[in-house]
Amino acid sequence: MKQIDLMKELHTPSDKKIVMLVMDGLGGLPDASGMTELEAALTPNLDRLARDSICGLSTPIAPGITPGSGPGHLGLFGYEPLEYQIGRGVLEALGIGLTLTPQSLAARGNFCTLDPVSGVITDRRAGRIPTHKCAELVQKLKPITLDGVKVVVEPVKDYRFALILEGEGLQEGLSETDPQKTGLRPLPVEPLQPGAKKSAELLNAWIAKALEVLKGESPANGCTLRGIARDPGLPGYKEVYGLNACAIATYPMYKGLARLVGMDVLEAGDTIASEVKTLREAWDRYDFFFFHVKKTDSAGEDGNFAAKVKVIEETDAVIPEILALKPNVLLITGDHSTPALQKSHSWHELPVLFHADNIRTDQVTSFGERACMAGGLGHIRHVDLMPLAMAHADRLTKYGA
Amino acid sequence: MKQIDLMKELHTPSDKKIVMLVMDGLGGLPDASGMTELEAALTPNLDRLARDSICGLSTPIAPGITPGSGPGHLGLFGYEPLEYQIGRGVLEALGIGLTLTPQSLAARGNFCTLDPVSGVITDRRAGRIPTHKCAELVQKLKPITLDGVKVVVEPVKDYRFALILEGEGLQEGLSETDPQKTGLRPLPVEPLQPGAKKSAELLNAWIAKALEVLKGESPANGCTLRGIARDPGLPGYKEVYGLNACAIATYPMYKGLARLVGMDVLEAGDTIASEVKTLREAWDRYDFFFFHVKKTDSAGEDGNFAAKVKVIEETDAVIPEILALKPNVLLITGDHSTPALQKSHSWHELPVLFHADNIRTDQVTSFGERACMAGGLGHIRHVDLMPLAMAHADRLTKYGA
Numbered sequence: 121m122k123q124i125d126l127m128k129e130l131h132t133p134s135d136k137k138i139v140m141l142v143m144d145g146l147g148g149l150p151d152a153s154g155m156t157e158l159e160a161a162l163t164p165n166l167d168r169l170a171r172d173s174i175c176g177l178s179t180p181i182a183p184g185i186t187p188g189s190g191p192g193h194l195g196l197f198g199y200e201p202l203e204y205q206i207g208r209g210v211l212e213a214l215g216i217g218l219t220l221t222p223q224s225l226a227a228r229g230n231f232c233t234l235d236p237v238s239g240v241i242t243d244r245r246a247g248r249i250p251t252h253k254c255a256e257l258v259q260k261l262k263p264i265t266l267d268g269v270k271v272v273v274e275p276v277k278d279y280r281f282a283l284i285l286e287g288e289g290l291q292e293g294l295s296e297t298d299p300q301k302t303g304l305r306p307l308p309v310e311p312l313q314p315g316a317k318k319s320a321e322l323l324n325a326w327i328a329k330a331l332e333v334l335k336g337e338s339p340a341n342g343c344t345l346r347g348i349a350r351d352p353g354l355p356g357y358k359e360v361y362g363l364n365a366c367a368i369a370t371y372p373m374y375k376g377l378a379r380l381v382g383m384d385v386l387e388a389g390d391t392i393a394s395e396v397k398t399l400r401e402a403w404d405r406y407d408f409f410f411f412h413v414k415k416t417d418s419a420g421e422d423g424n425f426a427a428k429v430k431v432i433e434e435t436d437a438v439i440p441e442i443l444a445l446k447p448n449v450l451l452i453t454g455d456h457s458t459p460a461l462q463k464s465h466s467w468h469e470l471p472v473l474f475h476a477d478n479i480r481t482d483q484v485t486s487f488g489e490r491a492c493m494a495g496g497l498g499h500i501r502h503v504d505l506m507p508l509a510m511a512h513a514d515r516l517t518k519y520g521a
Numbered sequence: 522m523k524q525i526d527l528m529k530e531l532h533t534p535s536d537k538k539i540v541m542l543v544m545d546g547l548g549g550l551p552d553a554s555g556m557t558e559l560e561a562a563l564t565p566n567l568d569r570l571a572r573d574s575i576c577g578l579s580t581p582i583a584p585g586i587t588p589g590s591g592p593g594h595l596g597l598f599g600y601e602p603l604e605y606q607i608g609r610g611v612l613e614a615l616g617i618g619l620t621l622t623p624q625s626l627a628a629r630g631n632f633c634t635l636d637p638v639s640g641v642i643t644d645r646r647a648g649r650i651p652t653h654k655c656a657e658l659v660q661k662l663k664p665i666t667l668d669g670v671k672v673v674v675e676p677v678k679d680y681r682f683a684l685i686l687e688g689e690g691l692q693e694g695l696s697e698t699d700p701q702k703t704g705l706r707p708l709p710v711e712p713l714q715p716g717a718k719k720s721a722e723l724l725n726a727w728i729a730k731a732l733e734v735l736k737g738e739s740p741a742n743g744c745t746l747r748g749i750a751r752d753p754g755l756p757g758y759k760e761v762y763g764l765n766a767c768a769i770a771t772y773p774m775y776k777g778l779a780r781l782v783g784m785d786v787l788e789a790g791d792t793i794a795s796e797v798k799t800l801r802e803a804w805d806r807y808d809f810f811f812f813h814v815k816k817t818d819s820a821g822e823d824g825n826f827a828a829k830v831k832v833i834e835e836t837d838a839v840i841p842e843i844l845a846l847k848p849n850v851l852l853i854t855g856d857h858s859t860p861a862l863q864k865s866h867s868w869h870e871l872p873v874l875f876h877a878d879n880i881r882t883d884q885v886t887s888f889g890e891r892a893c894m895a896g897g898l899g900h901i902r903h904v905d906l907m908p909l910a911m912a913h914a915d916r917l918t919k920y921g922a
Contacts, residue, residue, distance in 0.1 A: 185908060
């Protein structure tokens with residue numbers, strides 16, 4: 121039986137509340153001092169909590185696999201990331217705060233440079249035009265309409281934009297138009313399954329109109345579409361867990377991911393402090409709180425060890441305020457590691473801490489990667505976390521008689 | 522998504538090199554001294570390395586399952602051994618250094634004793650005739666020819682031989698001819714799937730001719746065929762991992778297993794010292810080096826604790842020479858345990874050590890079964906090792922966006 125189906129079958133009402141505090145990119149690697157970002161940070165509150173919790177290390181996807189933000193969070197939310205996949209077009213749209221409906225088809229667009237005579241691609245990224253130029257070009261593409269569907273096009277960053285069609289009968293299963301090499305013409309969108317013919321025609325019609333608009337431009341006189349996909353239609357938190365869930369996050373991508381699993385996305389401002397305020401105000405209205413701290417990851421991606429330490433310390437400082445709300449289950453971890461040393465997401469396990477009444481405390485007395493190696497949870501996987509959180513909140517009945 | 526497919530999708534070029542050092546049958550059990558073979562051995566180099574590495578314990582197949590050499594190595598190579606299987610006929614052929622093509626069909630042959638009147642089997646192993654007698658009989662079988670296929674027959678050991686047919690349209694899915702009891706006649710080869718009819722006819726024709734040749738012999742006047750199988754056609758290391766891989770081994774079986782996954786098999790002499798020489802000479806030409814030490818297993822199988830200790834010490838002595846080549850990832854483990862106390866393969870976990878730049882070191886300060894129980898990798902599986910090695914060599918891109 122699949123875990124999701126098991127959760128659907130076993131969940132049972134309770135008034136216990138769960139907080140999942142996710143520090144994005146939390147896991148790190150030791151720098152010259154021999155300590156990771158989390159180990160180097162002064163975290164008196166997390167350390168005190170660790171003494172009264174059960175800890176461990178969690179693998180986001182599988183050993184050695186570095187997750188993107190999508191699969192990293194799907195795992196945390198209890199959806200097997202190797203089974204449930206979110207198309208790149210969908211993530212691109214979510215990342216800039218666009219909302220998708222079940223009728224939406226989303227693509228990632230790239231501006232490119234075409235040879236005006238032969239039509240072959242001479243630069244797949246149009247000389248990496250700056251974002252303001254991208255926004256200017258997208259503005260010119262906005263008037264394009266298609267019969268029977270709504271068209272949304274928005275700039276993302278540099279040469280990237282997001283295109284969404286919305287209407288009846290749109291299907292995924294469509295080829296990409298980027299030939300992946302220069303010297304070749306962009307490909308047409310081809311339906312890879314019978315139902316996708318209409319969608320391919322619409323996208324090809326949009327591309328034809330876009331090329332007319334871009335004709336005189338330089339260097340971005342063409343575009344390609346990739347990762348054309350629909351909302352994966354995941355069963356939501358209410359259905360799977362019986363949870364009234366909300367998301368408290370500052371960045372569009374994470375709000376979008378939470379929306380995909382049916383969480384209410386709350387207005388949470390831009391800072392950890394404003395997120396805590398939102399948490400406090402929403403406390404009586406929800407059972408489950410996904411609380412996302414973004415800047416640990418941003419600092420890791422920048423290779424800024426000290427900045428990542430600082431964000432961890434800032435998060436540590438709000439732990440007493442979260443505890444003051446008396447969550448029945450407080451789970452603290454990250455979606456993936458982003459060691460400042462690597463300046464990128466990595467495959468390394470995540471330290472994880474479970475605080476609840478009905479846990480067996482272990483010997484871990486500080487919250488850190490090496491300390492968690494000896495934790496009572498041992499080595500688990502991200503998809504294990506939600507069932508454990510549900511159990512600790514007395515929200516799962518017995519399996520079998 | 523299957524791990525192999527994930528690897529195919531995610532692998533990316535890098536110039537980082539991986540060495541997988543496999544001490545066959547490495548895992549052991551404590552003798553009266555309270556120490557395992559690895560714990561008793563003086564291994565200053567491995568212990569020093571352990572301090573600067575991440576260690577753990579690895580299960581070859583699944584808890585409690587004792588692997589043969591085939592599945593043990595498939596796991597190490599990252600092929601789920603419960604899914605990808607290698608027929609006994611194929612292993613028998615590889616074990617004596619025969620090379621199989623995609624057109625080969627390989628069987629394990631057993632000489633047996635038949636009652637000259639009734640034709641029933643009176644001894645399934647022909648009195649366990651010695652190997653030289655087996656070779657003599659095989660010599661007499663070599664002239665047998667079949668229409669349209671090449672026939673290869675070679676002695677293996679005692680009453681066992683290998684038979685290979687090679688030609689167009691040979692199929693597996695064939696029944697064995699050994700009735701598994703005395704007092705019954707050998708069975709004919711039966712096709713178990715429609716495409717295998719021709720192969721069954723050819724094998725039955727070969728058996729009929731062999732019985733003619735063996736008619737006057739005693740005690741080996743008959744033979745049976747078992748484990749009739751083809752090269753499983755595994756996707757190779759280049760396809761799965763993008764690795765230019767080579768095998769450095771002294772025994773035919775391991776060379777054959779490496780060939781099945783597309784590794785180049787290098788001439789490596791008979792000793793650990795000659796294997797190191799081969800490693801050094803091949804260093805610039807490959808990305809991945811499977812370095813196999815056989816005699817740990819042989820000593821274990823002999824129940825010779827002291828001899829196994831000695832082979833481990835001999836391997837320890839070449840560690841500095843391997844490190845001098847500056848492998849980016851050095852992974853040390855075994856394919857399965859062979860405790861001298863059990864004189865056979867066993868299901869016990871294998872100590873495993875990962876040495877690379879981007880690891881989190883743990884508290885393990887010596888390389889041994891008990892020390893590795895507290896290792897930072899925790900308990901993993903053999904199939905996890907290749908993805909981890911690939912990740913540590915910066916050879917995997919992110920999964921999902």
